[in-house]
Amino acid sequence: MDKMTPAMRQYYEAKEKHKDALIFFRMGDFYESFGDDARIIAKELDITLTRRGRDREGVDMPLAGIPYHAVDSYLPRLIRKGYKVAICEQLEDPKNAKGIVKRGVVRVITPGTVIDSSLIAGEANNYLMSISGNELEFGLSFLDVSTGEFLTTQFTDNQDYDRIISEAARMRPAECILPSSLFENKKLHDRLKDLGATLNIFDTDAFDPKTAYQDLIAHFGVMTLEGMGCEKLPLAISSSGAALEYARTTQMRDLAHIQSIRTYFENEFMVLDSITLRNLEIIQGLRNNLRDSLRDRSHGSSLLEVIDHTKTPMGGRLLHKMLLKPLISVILLTERLDAVDEIVKKTLLRYDLRSHLSQIRDIERLIGRVVYGNSNARDLIALSLSLAALPRIIKATGENDIKSGLLLDIIQRLGDFTDIVALLERAIVDDPPVSLRDGGIIKEGYNEKLDELKKLSSHGKGWIAEMQQHERERTGIKSLKIGYNSVFGYYIEVTKPNLSQVPQDYIRKQTTANGERFYTPALKEKEVMILSADERGKALELELFNEINSSIASRSKELQTTAQAIGELDVIANLAEVAVNNRYTRPEVNDNCNILIRDGRHPVVERSVPPGFVPNDIRMDCQEHQFLLITGPNMAGKSTYMRQTALIIILAQMGSFVPASYASVGVVDRIFTRVGAFDDLASGQSTFMIEMVELANILNNATPRSLILLDEIGRGTSTYDGYSIARAVVEFIHNKDNAGVRSLFATHYHQLTATEGVLRRVKNYHIAVKEEGGDLVFLRKIVPGATDRSYGIHVAKLAGVPPKVIQRAKEILKEVENGSAISKGKEAKYTQLMLFDPGDANTNAKESPVIEELKNLNLDEMTPLDALNTLSALKRKTAGG
């Protein structure tokens, strides 16, 4: 006999259509799943598997259920693991001829198409990435269904797909869809997988540029995509069309809140590839495991953490994007810096703006829910409170005579929604319930009919309270109670000891463990009236709510423009606040080749170094200071110095003030980094191999406007091989394209410093230390010239390596130094540059007695002959005579 329930049969029907999804059925207050899906769900969510009925083969059917109220915590766990989840609910046509409730899939949730913000962890963007391409030409699109943001680009890539990967690393999509031809490309597939995104094949006509084009213009209601910048980019169009189609087929709706695409080009922004993002700890500190961290939205001790004090989710998301995409255009940067500068200077305005902004919730996502039709009354209250803050923001700026063109433009984009705020204040109660089904949402006075129904119901309830009192008096049963439940309606409850006092006109309804339940015809009559008023009231509330929701949805475009403007304002006010709190200064940005930083600090390290961070200067240009070789003992601060330079440049190019007393930045088109300590052992490649792959990428792709940071090259092989490679790299970068690339190279190969003087644009610097009573004191100050000692053994001692080992290492070092020239840096030639005052450095480098004597000479009192004799004597001294 077939023991399958209708729901189980519907499960098989749904599974047929959505083979790759886990199917969930809404059954009253539970979401239930059957069969193999139930097994997977029970295992992944660690919940108990039960059995109900039989499956098609007559075997007991496994069943896993989660309570409706816990869906928000359970579903994201499945989605984050990369599962697709299909939700089946009661369909519009509620019952068929046999009276069976019809259920079907109403939406499919995939990692990249989560529209319901309660299912997304945190406030960061949740992107679906779509890739289309042929040969080495690609189109990429990023769609955030929860906010309606839609971006696209098209470019030519190399054989390693570095640009695709670098875009993916920046945007961190939750899911990526590709046509099967690309999905089967092993190299691309593996590199995308490494970033932690869920990859799915989407093999449809949607990728066909013509279909995609028609689809997009129909969706946006436009004649051409010219205005969105991608009319002539067939691959951008094909990836966008596919992304939209995928979102629509999973969500099974029109997605009207996705209202335009923004086309961007790589050359608008500084390129920060995934390796550089990681090495410079821009979004995440390196303490987090990289693989996990792509899915984990916490930021550790990163640059983002230091500068993100935004007040709104829109601001937070925008700041994140701006940090990943520093600008190249000096004009745009100057505009941004002017805006930040103005808010830095206007302290009261800054304070006011930030306090008004803190009232504003996630308008972008609220609009998504409103348009999508899954908002609740609390969402509308949140929207009302947010929109009510807008006039206060406009007033504050109006009173402050704003000069910045960018700020004026942002303020102009803030819409007027006083009518929506007034409507919501009139219509929705202050603290509404989450569920729309139980009523209690609409305020008294908003709708006459609803007020009447509520009056009827409350009169009825008052009548019942009076009846209870009256019946107690009539029967003499003090404990008599009139109760209600959804199955039996209203009843008079009498406990066992009092049953003998029950009057004749009571009609028995139900027997319970403690007594009996009765009703009377009069009670029944009131019950019908109350229940009907309640039901009609709830239905009317829902209707009114939907009306209000639709009227807000019709303004979604304006609301989205406002939400974006709020994000921009928040970011500017935030950067101004950070500048003031962290003592940052306004950088100069220009198109020349110079980088001049005075008293630069590492924005992250400076917060954690007791007793204080030692600021340092840097000067780079395309003439004599293009390639800076940085030597110095282990732990001296070489890496910190190089990274702080890159971070200051990134901050300047995102339009932020910077941690320095002065900075002038000739814009950089790309920052490359090669840092040794964080190699990815899990990838199965040797440390040295990874180093060389990364190096190859740098040498092949750096342009004369790039900045390269090399932290020790060639460490993973023999000293001689390593040194040879390092030296060849210095020569190559120095001569690249006959112009060279601005580079910082930290090294313990002291003999490399001999390249200064040989290669015109190379300069030596080192980080000063001094020895005190056999101990090493780190001065953290960069000074011109090279050093020839690494003090590795001192650092080993500081680290607690056993004294016996330290002693033996010292003996061996002595032997090696006597026997080999390579570790002594004998070729080193030190040219002192006077960019910095060596006195500042407080080094222990003793001045030579010859210089001392020279300084003490009083030329005014010397005859020319005296001077000549003294010079000859000094010369003899320098020759060791």
Ligand SMILES: Nc1ncnc2c1ncn2[C@@H]1O[C@H](COP(=O)(O)OP(=O)(O)OP(=O)(O)O)[C@@H](O)[C@H]1O
């Ligand atoms: N300018 C500075 N002021 C204060 N402390 C600093 C400064 N620079 C670096 N430090 C501290 O010194 C530590 C070591 O710095 P860093 O890693 O840059 O040294 P390194 O020279 O690159 O070392 P190694 O050669 O062993 O890689 C940092 O973690 C930081 O705590």
